Amino acid sequence: MENLLNAVVLAANYLVIPATTYGCQIALGALGVTLIFSVLRFSNFAHGEMMSFGTMITIFTVWGLQAAGISIQPLSTALLALPVSIAATIAVTLLTDRWVYRFYRVRRVEPIIMVIVSAGLMFFFSGLTRFVIGPEDRNFDDGVRFIISAREFKERTGLAEGMSFRTTQAATIIVAVACVALLFWFLERTRTGKTMRAYADNEDLALLSGIDPEKVVMLAWTIAASLAAIAGTLYGMDKSYKPFVYQELLMPIFAAAIAGGFGNPLGAIAGGFLVAFSEVALTYPYKRLVSYLVPPSWQPDGLLQFLATDYKYAISFFILIIVLFTRPTGLLGKRSA
Amino acid sequence: MAFLSGQDMTGGYTGTDILRGCTVEVEKGEISVVVGPNGAGKSTAMKAVFGMLVLRRGKVILDGEDITGLPPQLRVARGMSLVPQTHNVFASMTVEENLEMGGVTRAQGVAETIGEVFELFPVLAEKRRQPAGELSGGQRQQVAVGRALMTKPSVLILDEPTAGVSPIVVHELFDKVIEIAHRGVAILMVEQNAQQALAIADTGYVLVQGENRFTGSGRALLADDEVRMSFLGG
Numbered sequence: 001m002e003n004l005l006n007a008v009v010l011a012a013n014y015l016v017i018p019a020t021t022y023g024c025q026i027a028l029g030a031l032g033v034t035l036i037f038s039v040l041r042f043s044n045f046a047h048g049e050m051m052s053f054g055t056m057i058t059i060f061t062v063w064g065l066q067a068a069g070i071s072i073q074p075l076s077t078a079l080l081a082l083p084v085s086i087a088a089t090i091a092v093t094l095l096t097d098r099w100v101y102r103f104y105r106v107r108r109v110e111p112i113i114m115v116i117v118s119a120g121l122m123f124f125f126s127g128l129t130r131f132v133i134g135p136e137d138r139n140f141d142d143g144v145r146f147i148i149s150a151r152e153f154k155e156r157t158g159l160a161e162g163m164s165f166r167t168t169q170a171a172t173i174i175v176a177v178a179c180v181a182l183l184f185w186f187l188e189r190t191r192t193g194k195t196m197r198a199y200a201d202n203e204d205l206a207l208l209s210g211i212d213p214e215k216v217v218m219l220a221w222t223i224a225a226s227l228a229a230i231a232g233t234l235y236g237m238d239k240s241y242k243p244f245v246y247q248e249l250l251m252p253i254f255a256a257a258i259a260g261g262f263g264n265p266l267g268a269i270a271g272g273f274l275v276a277f278s279e280v281a282l283t284y285p286y287k288r289l290v291s292y293l294v295p296p297s298w299q300p301d302g303l304l305q306f307l308a309t310d311y312k313y314a315i316s317f318f319i320l321i322i323v324l325f326t327r328p329t330g331l332l333g334k335r336s337a
Numbered sequence: 338m339a340f341l342s343g344q345d346m347t348g349g350y351t352g353t354d355i356l357r358g359c360t361v362e363v364e365k366g367e368i369s370v371v372v373g374p375n376g377a378g379k380s381t382a383m384k385a386v387f388g389m390l391v392l393r394r395g396k397v398i399l400d401g402e403d404i405t406g407l408p409p410q411l412r413v414a415r416g417m418s419l420v421p422q423t424h425n426v427f428a429s430m431t432v433e434e435n436l437e438m439g440g441v442t443r444a445q446g447v448a449e450t451i452g453e454v455f456e457l458f459p460v461l462a463e464k465r466r467q468p469a470g471e472l473s474g475g476q477r478q479q480v481a482v483g484r485a486l487m488t489k490p491s492v493l494i495l496d497e498p499t500a501g502v503s504p505i506v507v508h509e510l511f512d513k514v515i516e517i518a519h520r521g522v523a524i525l526m527v528e529q530n531a532q533q534a535l536a537i538a539d540t541g542y543v544l545v546q547g548e549n550r551f552t553g554s555g556r557a558l559l560a561d562d563e564v565r566m567s568f569l570g571g
Contacts, residue, residue, distance in 0.1 A: 191441065194430070198438045201427040208421070209484065210413045210442035 006161045007292040013150070013163040019280040020273075021169045021238055024176035027272025028231035029249065030256035031183065031265055032224040038200035038263040039220035040101070042114035047228060048250035049125035052243055054089040054229030055236045056133045059140045061085060066142070076143035078237045079171060086229045093225035094218065096121060105217070122250075130243050137242040143167050168238040179230060180269060183223070187265070196220065200263065248313055252279065255316035259323045261330025270332060275316050283309045338401060340365045340523050341417075341492050343386045345395035354393065355381045357547040362540070363523040365491065368514065370555060372531040372568065373544035379527040380422060382544065383496050386525065387419045388412050399492070414442065418490035422497045422527075425481035428470030432461050435469050435480050439487030447487070454483040457513060475506035479513075486517070493517065495526040511537050531569050535559050543568055 029051060036044045061081035065071065072080050104117055146152075147170055150162025186193040199206040199216040207213065232246065239245075256275045260267025286304035294300075307315065323330060339362035349355040355378045363369040371379050384390045386397055388409045396405040399415060407415070427435050436454055440447040455462035458479040464472060469480045478498050485493060495514070499507045507530055515537055518524050528534035535541045538555030543564060551564050558564050 191437070194434055194438060195441055197430060198427045198434075198441075201429045202424055205421065205425060205427060205484075206438070207410065208413065208419055209438050210410055210488070211438070 002159065003292045006159055007289055009153075009157075009159055009161040009163045010289050010292065013161065014284055015277075015280055017163075017165060017169060019277045021172045022280065023273035023276030024172050025231050025235040025238070025272075026249075026252050026256050026276050027269040028176055028179060028227050028234070029253040030260065030268035030272050031180070032227040032231070033253055033257045034260070034263055034265060034268040035220055035227075036224050037257070039196065039216060040105075040114065042111040042118065043254070043262075044224070045115060045119040045250065046096075046121040046125060047224070047253065048246055048248075049122050049129070050089060050093060050225060050228035051232030051235070051249065052129050052246035053092060053125055053232075054085045054225075055232035055241050055246070056129050057088040057229070058082060058085040058233045058236070059133065059138060059241060062140050062142070071142070074144035074167065076141045076168065076171065076237055078140055078142075078233055079175075082230065082233055085233055086226045089225040089229040090222050093221045093228075097217070097221050122247075126243060126247055133243075135243055137240050138236075139240045141168055141237045143171075166238070168234075172234045172238055175230060175234060179227065183227075183265070186223075192219065251313050251320075252276075252316040255320040255323075259319055259331055261332045264330065264332050267330055267332035271330070274331075275319060278319060279312045279315045282306045282315055283312050338398065339363060340400060341386070341525065342398045343382065343395070344398065346382065346385045346392055346397070347394035348385065348390055348392040349381070350390070355547050356385055356390075356392075356395075358395070358549075359385075359544060359547055360395075360549055361386065361525060361542055363492070363525045364539070365523045366518055366521045367539040368518050368524045368526065368537055369540040369542065370534045370538035371525070371527045371542045371544055372529075372534060373542075373550070374568065376546075377544040378547040379544055380496050381547075383419065383494050383525070383527055387417065387494060413488060416488070416491040417494065418485040418488050418492065419494045420478075420481045420485045420496060420498060422500055426469040426477055426484065429468055431466050432469055432472070432480055432483075433465040435484050436461075436487055439484035442488065450487055450489060454486055457486075457516065458483055474501045475503065475510065478502055478510060482510075482513070482517075490522060492523045492525065495524065497527050497529055499528065499530055507533060532559070535569075 029047065033044055033047050058078050058081045061084045062077045065077050065080060071077050100117060100121060104114060144167055146164055147167055148163065148165045150164040153164065154162040187197055195211045196216050196219060198209070199211055199213065252275045256271035257268050259274055260269070260271030283305065287300055287302070290304055291299055342362040344360050346356045346359045347354055359378065359382050361369060361371060361382055371382060373379055381390060385392055388407055392405060396403055398404065399417065404412060404415065427438060433451065436451045437447060440450055460476055461479055461483060464476065469477060472480065482498060499510055502510065511533060514524060514526065526534065535555040535558050541553060541555045541558040542549055543551040543558065551558060551561065
């Protein structure tokens with residue numbers, strides 16, 4: 001019995017909690033990508049860099065707040081800095097639209113041209129963030145680290161395995177749930193949100209109904225930029241901020257958006273969790289977990305790890321390939337990516 | 338001068354003219370029907386009247402005012418409303434949301450107008466929470482017309498409202514069109530069901546290759562042997 005409990009605690013500690021947290025971060029990113037796809041009808045390759053930019057602003061703001069001696073202990077100062085980061089990311093994204101995307105939009109170019117434009121912006125912004133803040137790994141979480149630490153958990157339960165729950169993990173989950181709830185309330189219940197869905201559903205009829213396309217586009221960018229800043233900050237707070245890692249995040253985010261069905265917000269969330277749980281579950285060494293569940297004579301010799309963690313992005317890639325081959329419209333989607 | 342009049346409309350999409358001096362008119366409270374063979378430019382004529390096509394020659398006059406250069410959105414604001422032939426509902430949105438989107442330019446009174454549309458099309462009230470894309474062809478056309486009525490237009494342009502609709506429902510839809518006209522709306526309609534459509538038309542236009550071939554009251558056109566033989570299948 002105690003062995004079983006140990007196994008459950010172990011699984012929760014190394015699989016469920018980290019994958020849920022990571023899933024929330026990916027889902028927020030995928031929501032932004034899917035939103036831009038439904039309204040502007042192209043895949044925004046610069047979304048990872050929007051997340052990176054937002055996180056950079058968060059870090060600068062955190063430094064400023066720390067220098068001024070302002071904090072919200074036990075919570076991370078980054079949460080206090082988040083509104084500044086959101087505002088800055090929105091401003092930069094809207095300027096990007098005004099100066100770059102709109103030029104192509106009014107010429108009604110093919111979606112693939114927009115994709116290439118966004119790839120260009122991706123390179124520009126990845127250069128910009130590296131130039132401004134540098135390519136190093138940065139830790140900016142200064143809150144109390146644990147809500148429940150592993151040692152505390154062991155002492156209280158008397159189990160051999162400990163389960164920790166970090167403050168950043170709790171913050172990620174709470175903020176993500178709040179964002180998703182707010183987004184769905186906006187899309188389903190408000191008139192402005194409905195005009196956005198109408199425009200995504202049928203652009204021509206939206207025009208005939210008197211919906212202003214520029215307004216809808218600005219709104220889509222504003223929401224996508226906010227989601228990017230939030231997702232980036234949560235990811236960096238939970239792990240760390242490194243521009244290169246953020247660039248690589250584009251892969252799981254796109255895998256999530258496509259797996260869930262491009263243009264489908266619910267699908268993006270489902271896809272986020274699918275990708276996150278797959279990545280965590282396939283790179284976790286099961287040796288210790290199995291040792292709790294089998295008789296001592298069956299103890300495994302190897303690590304029982306399907307893939308080394310270095311290959312975790314390959315998993316998103318495989319999910320992407322499998323989905324595109326077997327169900328190109330995504331698990332919940334109707335429209336082809 | 339008619340309430341809405343597209344006069345001597347000439348133009349097309351790329352180079353070649355689809356409309357060649359075509360004229361259509363409609364009065365408030367009346368129904369004008371445009372019929373003709375495939376490729377005659379009927380739908381193009383509707384688009385031209387609505388400003389979705391740049392005219393090379395000719396003009397569009399609404400209530401005595403030249404609106405030839407006005408973009409479609411501004412025509413909506415002037416009380417014109419168009420039901421396109423295809424993709425005329427927001428398929429992923431509920432019936433009620435479709436109507437709400439139709440009235441999105443109005444600051445108030447949207448709920449009352451939705452009530453009026455539900456009165457006109459009672460079946461829509463039943464299905465108000467259902468996505469429009471899941472409805473039958475006839476019900477979907479009702480949503481499309483309902484959406485267009487949400488601006489309380491003085492002119493309603495219908496591009497083949499009975500396309501893909503069963504014969505019984507065609508009859509029902511035409512009854513509704515008459516009812517809308519009786520409320521004082523000018524209705525300009527393109528139709529494939531020429532016989533039935535001309536029967537309810539105050540004015541009928543037979544369009545051939547972008548030109549007016551016959552014009553007259555619906556009754557007169559139906560009685561005309563030449564029109565019957567060549568366009569109405571005898």
